[in-house]
Amino acid sequence: MQLGDPAMGARRASLAIAATLLVLSAPAATLAHPTVEDHKQDDASAPKTPQEERALTRRTQAATADDAQAAALAVPGAPDDIGTWSEPDDWPVVGVHVALLPNGKVLAYDSVGDNATETYPVHDHTRATVWDPATNTHTDVRVNTGYNVFCSGLAHLLDGSVFLAGGNKDSSLHGIVQTHVFNPTSNTWSRGENMADERWYPTVTGLRNGEMLITEGGPDIPEVRQRNGTIRRLSTASRNLPLYPWLDVAPDGRAFYSGPDQTLRALNPDGTGAWQSYVVPRDGINRDYGGHAMYDVGKILVAGGGGSVKDARVIDVNGATPAVSATAPMAYGRRQNNLTLLADGTALATGGNSSGASLVDLNNGVYAAELWNPATGTWKTLAAQKVTRQYHSTALLLPDGRVLSSGGGICGTCDQVEYLAKNAEIFTPPYLYNKDGSGSLAPRPAVTGAPATVAHGSPFEITTPEAASIAKVGLVRLGAVTHSVDMDQRYIPLAFTRGSGALTATAPANENIAPPGPYMLFVVNADGVPSVAKMVSVPAVNAAPAVNLTQPAAGAAFFAPATVNLAANATDDVSVSKVEFFNGATKLGEDTSAPYAYAWTGVGLGTYSVTARATDGAGRSTTSAPVTVTVRPPNGAPTASITSPANGAVFGWRANVTINASASDGDGSVTKVEFFRNDGATKLGEDTTAPYSYIWRTAPSGTHSLRVRATDNSGAVTTSAPVSIRVRGLFG
Ligand SMILES: [Cu+2]
Numbered sequence: 001m002q003l004g005d006p007a008m009g010a011r012r013a014s015l016a017i018a019a020t021l022l023v024l025s026a027p028a029a030t031l032a033h034p035t036v037e038d039h040k041q042d043d044a045s046a047p048k049t050p051q052e053e054r055a056l057t058r059r060t061q062a063a064t065a066d067d068a069q070a071a072a073l074a075v076p077g078a079p080d081d082i083g084t085w086s087e088p089d090d091w092p093v094v095g096v097h098v099a100l101l102p103n104g105k106v107l108a109y110d111s112v113g114d115n116a117t118e119t120y121p122v123h124d125h126t127r128a129t130v131w132d133p134a135t136n137t138h139t140d141v142r143v144n145t146g147y148n149v150f151c152s153g154l155a156h157l158l159d160g161s162v163f164l165a166g167g168n169k170d171s172s173l174h175g176i177v178q179t180h181v182f183n184p185t186s187n188t189w190s191r192g193e194n195m196a197d198e199r200w201y202p203t204v205t206g207l208r209n210g211e212m213l214i215t216e217g218g219p220d221i222p223e224v225r226q227r228n229g230t231i232r233r234l235s236t237a238s239r240n241l242p243l244y245p246w247l248d249v250a251p252d253g254r255a256f257y258s259g260p261d262q263t264l265r266a267l268n269p270d271g272t273g274a275w276q277s278y279v280v281p282r283d284g285i286n287r288d289y290g291g292h293a294m295y296d297v298g299k300i301l302v303a304g305g306g307g308s309v310k311d312a313r314v315i316d317v318n319g320a321t322p323a324v325s326a327t328a329p330m331a332y333g334r335r336q337n338n339l340t341l342l343a344d345g346t347a348l349a350t351g352g353n354s355s356g357a358s359l360v361d362l363n364n365g366v367y368a369a370e371l372w373n374p375a376t377g378t379w380k381t382l383a384a385q386k387v388t389r390q391y392h393s394t395a396l397l398l399p400d401g402r403v404l405s406s407g408g409g410i411c412g413t414c415d416q417v418e419y420l421a422k423n424a425e426i427f428t429p430p431y432l433y434n435k436d437g438s439g440s441l442a443p444r445p446a447v448t449g450a451p452a453t454v455a456h457g458s459p460f461e462i463t464t465p466e467a468a469s470i471a472k473v474g475l476v477r478l479g480a481v482t483h484s485v486d487m488d489q490r491y492i493p494l495a496f497t498r499g500s501g502a503l504t505a506t507a508p509a510n511e512n513i514a515p516p517g518p519y520m521l522f523v524v525n526a527d528g529v530p531s532v533a534k535m536v537s538v539p540a541v542n543a544a545p546a547v548n549l550t551q552p553a554a555g556a557a558f559f560a561p562a563t564v565n566l567a568a569n570a571t572d573d574v575s576v577s578k579v580e581f582f583n584g585a586t587k588l589g590e591d592t593s594a595p596y597a598y599a600w601t602g603v604g605l606g607t608y609s610v611t612a613r614a615t616d617g618a619g620r621s622t623t624s625a626p627v628t629v630t631v632r633p634p635n636g637a638p639t640a641s642i643t644s645p646a647n648g649a650v651f652g653w654r655a656n657v658t659i660n661a662s663a664s665d666g667d668g669s670v671t672k673v674e675f676f677r678n679d680g681a682t683k684l685g686e687d688t689t690a691p692y693s694y695i696w697r698t699a700p701s702g703t704h705s706l707r708v709r710a711t712d713n714s715g716a717v718t719t720s721a722p723v724s725i726r727v728r729g730l731f732g
Contacts, residue, residue: 048415053114056409056420057090063362063418064388071367071384080433080442082383083369085405086426092138093127094422095406096392097152097482101184102160102518102535104399106131108406109143110392111150111168114420116412118171123148126167130187131424133398141187147178150410153204153244154480155212155487158540160184160518162480163192163225165214166199175200175218179225193231195223201243204480204487208253208511209573210540213269215255216241224269227540227574237273239265242288244485250317251298253512258300258315260287264322282324283313289358289391289483291339293347294490295374297513301327301347303372304334305484307356308364312372312379327377332366338395338484340403342429343522343530345474345491347372349379350405350427351389359391359413369427382430387421394481397489399520399533403427431528445470445525447534454507454521454536456514462496462503464523464531470498472524473505475514475536492519508538516540545572547579547614547624551597557630559714562603564629568596568612575617582611582623603631638665640673640710640720651727654698659684661692661720663710672711679705679722701729 048056075082094110101107109128111117126143143149149167157163164180176199179192195214202217212225220241222234242260250256250266254276257265262282268274282302290305303312310329315322330349336359337352348371355364365388370379385405389395393408408414408421434442449463464470473494480488492514496505503523508514520533551567558564566588570576579596581588588610589598596612607630615621644660651657663670673692675684685694692708703726709719 047115047119053420056114056418057422059418060362060409060420061088061387064365067363067365068367068384068386068388075368075381075384077383078433078437079428079439080430080435080437082381083427083429083433085383085385086428088387088423088425089136090423091129091131091406092140093129094392094409094420095394095404095424096150096410097154098394098396098404098406099154099156099162099480100396100398100478101130101162102478103184104133104535105184106133106396106398106404107141107162107182107184109149110407111410112148114410114422116415117148117150117168117410118173118412121171123168123170126150130184133400133404139187141182141189143180143189145178145180145189145191147176147180149180151200151482152180153199153202153214153217153487154482155204155206156478156480156517157181157206157212158210158227158516158537160478160537163204163212165195165204165212165225166202166217168200169198173200174198179231192225193229195231196233197221197223201483203245203247203485205247205249205255206488206515206517207255207269208249208515209543210516211269213247213255213267215247216243216245222267222269222273234267234269234273237267237275239275244483246292246485248294248300248490249512249515251512256300256317256322258282258292259302260290260305262286264315278322280321280324282315283311285309285311289335291337291349291484293339293341293486295341295345295347297492299374301339301372301374303330303339303349304337304352306335308333308335308352308354310334314377327372328379330370330379331381332368332370334366336360336390336393336484337366338389338393338405338481338486340395340397340479340486341476341489341491342397342403342431343401343474343476343520343533344431344472344524344528345374345493347374348395348403348427348429350385350395350403351393353388353390359411360408360417360419361390362388362417362419365390371429383427385425385427387423387425389421390419392483393421396479396481397476397520399535401429401432401522401530401532403429431530435527442527442529444529445523445531447521447523447531450521450534450536452537453539455539456507456511456541457509458507459504460507462505462521462523463501464503465501466523466525467498467501467503469525470496470503470523471526473503474522474524475508475519475538476522476533478518478520511541514538542616542618542620543573544620544622545570545576545614545616547612547622549610549612549624549627552610552627552629554627555629557632558603559635560603560605560631560633562631564600564603564610566598566600566610566612568614568624570594570596570612570614572614572616576614577617578615580613580615582613583608605631605633633667635712635714635716636665636667637716637718638663638670638710638712640708640718642706642708642720642723645723645725647723649725651699651725653701653728653730655727657696657699657725657727659694659696659706659708661708663690663692663708665710665712668713670710671713674709674711676707676709677704680707680709680719699727701727
């Protein structure tokens, strides 16, 4: 579903664009949570029966067959000129969300059914499939975690798993806080940590350090999935943006925002986040439901959207401020179109409608594809597809250089106009055909060997029998697409040299240019024919752990033989595997779990420099700042004696007895002297400064044994010899 949807059935189509533009500037919470009443109005046409729904895909094709055929006739040409489209194939799900997997298969998922999602009361699962392009077969991978991930954001984790944020909670189209991960090796789903906020229509962006940025979908405060799976909020980066914002990591490492609205921005996702907004407007167009694609290092193509504009622009974010330049417009105005980077770095526009209709207009579908060439800045109209692909349709580059175009439907307006495209078509671009008009497929260069992992900035070898004829080498990030937004795709050209039977290419310079994760490696020959891709992984630059000693305190002193308790704080972007404690270069011991501590016992006289060294799961380590401690000789006890009264002294009845004491400490200081009677059992008082004295007022009659006790700065105590005195009675 979509924000403008409730307010714009076909009957109010003329207001649709203005309403969308208006709504986009309202707070996102309003956008993401239309009222149930709005939807009841929008879905005034009764939900269809399962049978009727099954018939819808055919009805859509029948209703648009003439238009599709006319579009095909309008673009004559040989396959090497305009490419070819396959016949549509029925699919078990609508390709609302699709992601290419590292095994070359495609994950696709939609919702709980073919009707508008808000017509279903229960949202406890999601229909999902893995499609294998090699065999054209499907494997059911329904999401059975108890949640509907319809209208989630999706992008690839470092290992090629697909991370999903948010989804659809109920018939009121509330978001969900849940995150999910699809494992392509086991075809299984698992839950990740919950986000702080419910999200519906969020964008997920793989960042330079392997973290996943989650923006919008309702709340204005972005969140980041950290590499250890926990989620932090970017509390200082609250910003109201349109739903499904367009974000790509830029050469400066920030996430660059290129639309769909026209204020260009950049988000520093470190810590709690910070936005920068640029004054330069992009183009005066709100490109709601247009396409964007980072087709070269720091260069983004935007095309279509809004009121089905033909306009396209290029944004160069390599400099300190973004530079926007014109490029040729498309031949067809489009909204709800997809923009897909191909194996050679060109960009393919597919689908959409030309009337500016918010979600779908069966009378104004755009069937012809168009190819944008970054070298010339021009578009070429290509073959027309057979099914109109509008709201909830997607397009995805496959590892063999073809393009999957799928989906469309599942919304109130879709039901009203009887639009459903529960099928898929495959586009074979012109570059795969012999340049002789014959329609035969061209021989392709083959990548027979390449490393599974290519480290940033490093040269690596690509073995190919066609080395001498290779003209281009590039990486294309695996796509993850929904709602006209590919959250992952980017094309990175690679420098290379030709050898005999092999090329030496240089991996992208850094993680800003190629955020870590899965990529397709393509080589393209001098005729422009691409190889089948070899999957390669660009590893994350692993951050070293942080560590500091929390104990002992700097300069702490101990007495021999000492027990020095060592303790450290250690953190890492992934995990800390151990903390070792050192005296100089000598390892004392280690701790593998927090709180990290070690008791260093039997420490003799001396001065020591102690450190802690933390090591993370990838073997990177950091050593703390040193702390110096001193171990002194054993503490000498203080001296203590009573200097007056003298032993045997006699006092009168009710006398005040002044007790004077002497105390000293040879290796420190006396902190207090306490005065006792009853041979030390009853404390009279104390004095903390010399000369030490105490006046025992109106001492009771009788014989008293007095003592004093001195305490030194190390806590050692000495009790004096007793002094016996007598205090007379009233009658002597
Ligand atoms: Cu939607």
